[in-house]
Amino acid sequence: xxxxxxxxxxxxxxxxxxxxxxxxxxxxxxxxxxxxxxxxxxxxxxxxxxxxxxxxxxxxxxxxxxxxxxxxxxxxxxxxxxxxxxxxxxxxxxxxxxxxxxxxxxxxxxxxxxxxxxxxxxxxxxxxxxxxxxxxxxxxxxxxxxxxxxxxxxxxxxxxxxxxxxxxxxxxxxxxxxxxxxxxxxxxxxxxxxxxxxxxxxxxxxxxxxxxxxxxxxxxxxxxxxxxxxxxxxxxxxxxxxxxxxxxxxxxxxxxxxxxxxxxxxxxxxxxxxxxxxxxxxxxxxxxxxxxxxxxxxxxxxxxxxxxxxxxxxxxxxxxxxxxxxxxxxxxxxxxxxxxxxxxxxxxxxxxxxxxxxxxxxxxxxxxxxxxxxxxxxxxxxxxxx
Amino acid sequence: xxxxxxxxxxxxxxxxxxxxxxxxxxxxxxxxxxxxxxxxxxxxxxxxxxxxxxxxxxxxxxxxxxxxxxxxxxxxxxxxxxxxxxxxxxxxxxxxxxxxxxxxxxxxxxxxxxxxxxxxxxxxxxxxxxxxxxxxxxxxxxxxxxxxxxxxxxxxxxxxxxxxxxxxxxxxxxxxxxxxxxxxxxxxxxxxxxxxxxxxxxxxxxxxxxxxxxxxxxxxxxxxxxxxxxxxxxxxxxxxxxxxxxxxxxxxxxxxxxxxxxxxxxxxxxxxxxxxxxxxxxxxxxxxxxxxxxxxxxxxxxxxxxxxxxxxxxxxxxxxxxxxxxxxxxxxxxxxxxxxxxxxxxxxxxx
Numbered sequence: 001x002x003x004x005x006x007x008x009x010x011x012x013x014x015x016x017x018x019x020x021x022x023x024x025x026x027x028x029x030x031x032x033x034x035x036x037x038x039x040x041x042x043x044x045x046x047x048x049x050x051x052x053x054x055x056x057x058x059x060x061x062x063x064x065x066x067x068x069x070x071x072x073x074x075x076x077x078x079x080x081x082x083x084x085x086x087x088x089x090x091x092x093x094x095x096x097x098x099x100x101x102x103x104x105x106x107x108x109x110x111x112x113x114x115x116x117x118x119x120x121x122x123x124x125x126x127x128x129x130x131x132x133x134x135x136x137x138x139x140x141x142x143x144x145x146x147x148x149x150x151x152x153x154x155x156x157x158x159x160x161x162x163x164x165x166x167x168x169x170x171x172x173x174x175x176x177x178x179x180x181x182x183x184x185x186x187x188x189x190x191x192x193x194x195x196x197x198x199x200x201x202x203x204x205x206x207x208x209x210x211x212x213x214x215x216x217x218x219x220x221x222x223x224x225x226x227x228x229x230x231x232x233x234x235x236x237x238x239x240x241x242x243x244x245x246x247x248x249x250x251x252x253x254x255x256x257x258x259x260x261x262x263x264x265x266x267x268x269x270x271x272x273x274x275x276x277x278x279x280x281x282x283x284x285x286x287x288x289x290x291x292x293x294x295x296x297x298x299x300x301x302x303x304x305x306x307x308x309x310x311x312x313x314x315x316x317x318x319x320x321x322x323x324x325x326x327x328x329x330x331x332x333x334x335x336x337x338x339x340x341x342x343x344x345x346x347x348x349x350x351x352x353x354x355x356x357x358x359x360x361x362x363x364x365x366x367x368x369x370x371x372x373x374x375x376x377x378x379x380x381x382x383x384x385x386x
Numbered sequence: 387x388x389x390x391x392x393x394x395x396x397x398x399x400x401x402x403x404x405x406x407x408x409x410x411x412x413x414x415x416x417x418x419x420x421x422x423x424x425x426x427x428x429x430x431x432x433x434x435x436x437x438x439x440x441x442x443x444x445x446x447x448x449x450x451x452x453x454x455x456x457x458x459x460x461x462x463x464x465x466x467x468x469x470x471x472x473x474x475x476x477x478x479x480x481x482x483x484x485x486x487x488x489x490x491x492x493x494x495x496x497x498x499x500x501x502x503x504x505x506x507x508x509x510x511x512x513x514x515x516x517x518x519x520x521x522x523x524x525x526x527x528x529x530x531x532x533x534x535x536x537x538x539x540x541x542x543x544x545x546x547x548x549x550x551x552x553x554x555x556x557x558x559x560x561x562x563x564x565x566x567x568x569x570x571x572x573x574x575x576x577x578x579x580x581x582x583x584x585x586x587x588x589x590x591x592x593x594x595x596x597x598x599x600x601x602x603x604x605x606x607x608x609x610x611x612x613x614x615x616x617x618x619x620x621x622x623x624x625x626x627x628x629x630x631x632x633x634x635x636x637x638x639x640x641x642x643x644x645x646x647x648x649x650x651x652x653x654x655x656x657x658x659x660x661x662x663x664x665x666x667x668x669x670x671x672x673x674x675x676x677x678x679x680x681x682x683x684x685x686x687x688x689x690x691x692x693x694x695x696x697x698x699x700x701x702x703x704x705x706x707x708x709x710x711x712x713x714x715x716x717x718x719x720x721x722x723x724x725x726x727x728x729x730x731x732x733x734x735x736x737x
Contacts, residue, residue: 006595006598006636008633008636009640010449010637010640010641012648021736025733084736263732266728267729267732268728270723270724270727270728271728273724274724275725277724279717281720282720282721283712283713283714283717284716284720285719285720285723286663286667286715286717286718286719286720286721286723287667287671287712287716287719289664289719289720289722289723290663290664290665290667290668290671290715290716290719291668293638293641293661293664293668293735294634294664294668295634297637297638298633298634298637315633318629318630318633321626321630322634375626376622376626376627377622377626379625379626380622380623380625382629383598383625383626383629384602384606385602385606385621385625386622
């Protein structure tokens with residue numbers, strides 16, 4: 001039956017994780033107390049090395065990575081608990097986000113022993129910031145059309161071209177990038193390879209921060225001009241970059257970050273409206289709670305599939321698509337239910353500042369990690385109609 | 387998924403896919419209760435999924451019942467299978483034996499004014515398949531204590547009516563319906579409302595999946611402008627949207643059944659009420675998109691009686707409202723949210 005592929009079988013977290021959750025929650029309550037509320041609405045965009053180091057010191061980064069390389073050898077569900085608690089609290093997770101979510105696992109899977117021993121301990125300590133070099137000025141959603149080239153020479157790999165929208169490239173320690181290593185191959189998806197770049201040690205790489213619409217600097221255009229990478233910078237198999245990136249995306253698209261970006265707005269909204277809300281308002285808020293519960297169950301179900309080694313690409317695209325609709329809808333709903341105007345940081349009550357921030361950030365939710373157009377294309381393919 | 391659950395689901399799907407097609411549904415709408423189909427369902431034992439083994443049941447849990455109830459929705463089954471599963475479960479909670487035959491599940495909470503020493507009075511209470519019921523089963527709130535009440539349907543007067551899906555929803559009245567049994571009960575008096583909401587959410591998930599399958603197949607077969615509909619990106623996106631919407635209902639409905647097994651609805655703490663309310667709220671909201679998109683993909687043919695999409699969509703419109711719509715369940719969850727406060731709502735969600 002067609003709809004069998006679309007089923008999200010319930011995956012309940014074992015009660016043994018309750019203690020971990022309580023511990024993380026208490027830690028976050030203490031650590032986030034000093035931050036202004038609006039700061040806690042940037043969540044996994046907020047770059048805060050000090051916070052990441054504290055999380056690392058608790059053993060809550062690189063949790064699933066093998067102990068042999070300095071990881072903690074814990075289960076995917078233990079990590080899930082830490083991640084969703086951080087997101088629900090709006091903790092500033094931007095410094096370690098990429099490293100913990102995908103670069104660490106990628107290095108463990110494909111890196112050399114030297115790379116693992118050198119880098120994984122830094123990731124688990126919360127002392128390595130990673131960025132991802134994917135999009136290019138002429139390759140956004142159409143990722144397979146990227147052109148930045150890595151040429152194999154006697155000195156290693158020589159890279160020329162430009163990456164764009166690379167979050168924190170101007171501050172990161174490492175980049176995982178996708179380059180074209182074979183321009184002659186017939187399929188656009190072939191001839192791509194992934195590289196691990198030590199940004200602190202490589203010449204010829206120039207990040208230029210691009211101001212976003214709020215005036216903040218986080219993403220970049222990154223120029224590669226005869227940047228020479230050592231032989232072992234190639235990570236995984238030459239020519240298999242597309243497949244490797246696709247594997248990473250299943251993890252990237254189904255996590256709790258896909259529906260919790262505006263969760264702090266919902267909590268502020270509940271408090272600012274208060275208990276004397278009309279039944280109609282109650283119902284609208286309740287509907288959002290139903291969505292959170294639904295998306296959380298779907299996301300957990302995929303975590304269960306990933307844990308069993310299944311390929312949940314279709315299901316992950318559904319979570320990304322639905323989660324994005326949900327979180328992008330929250331700022332509009334808030335304004336329907338509450339008269340308080342959005343304000344800039346430092347003005348008005350916390351709710352107003354958080355709203356003002358998230359109204360402006362919301363357009364990015366359906367751009368990062370794949371657009372709804374791309375997600376729906378993947379879903380349609382899964383349904384067999386494309 | 388465990389073996390018994392898979393076997394049950396497979397046998398239900400086999401029976402329904404062989405026995406419940408467009409012609410059968412048409413005949414049942416014209417002529418009423420299908421004795422033959424009911425006895426086949428009865429023989430399969432699916433209504434006894436939650437009964438004890440000693441009572442001839444499968445000794446299952448609600449998570450085992452989920453695929454069955456979902457399949458009832460998928461095939462637009464015009465029989466009170468979910469209602470009977472519930473009656474059997476209620477009886478087991480009270481440790482009582484049910485009379486033989488078809489139960490009429492009383493959706494409303496009965497009170498001391500309805501329940502007399504040996505008889506029950508009902509005044510136009512809408513009961514699914516009331517006309518066919520051999521006995522009625524409901525829960526009364528007697529001065530704050532819940533009691534399970536089983537009465538004979540003999541002597542009840544029936545005013546026949548149906549919901550939009552043409553399933554009987556009869557107004558049942560009677561001055562002194564004979565009470566066959568009453569049992570003290572450790573569940574909330576409105577338990578049938580909660581279970582009913584959960585069942586309808588599962589049926590909506592099933593019917594939604596069937597709508598999606600019809601729409602996907604139709605889009606692949608139907609050609610316009612020299613290519614199949616499924617080649618058009620706009621149609622692909624409708625189907626993707628339909629799939630996501632259906633999957634969201636399926637996920638939370640399945641979660642509600644599991645939550646009921648895990649935490650029940652009687653301890654008054656953070657129990658399965660949260661998931662059940664979320665499931666019916668999401669399911670009722672989703673009916674809008676499920677029906678609109680599946681009809682849109684089908685064009686005019688989907689609007690005909692002959693094609694049969696309507697067997698699903700008319701039931702979806704009915705189930706959306708039955709046992710409370712998105713407004714009621716949203717309001718319940720809103721109350722939970724405001725009681726928890728911004729600081730506590732995440733804890734409520736994670737349980």
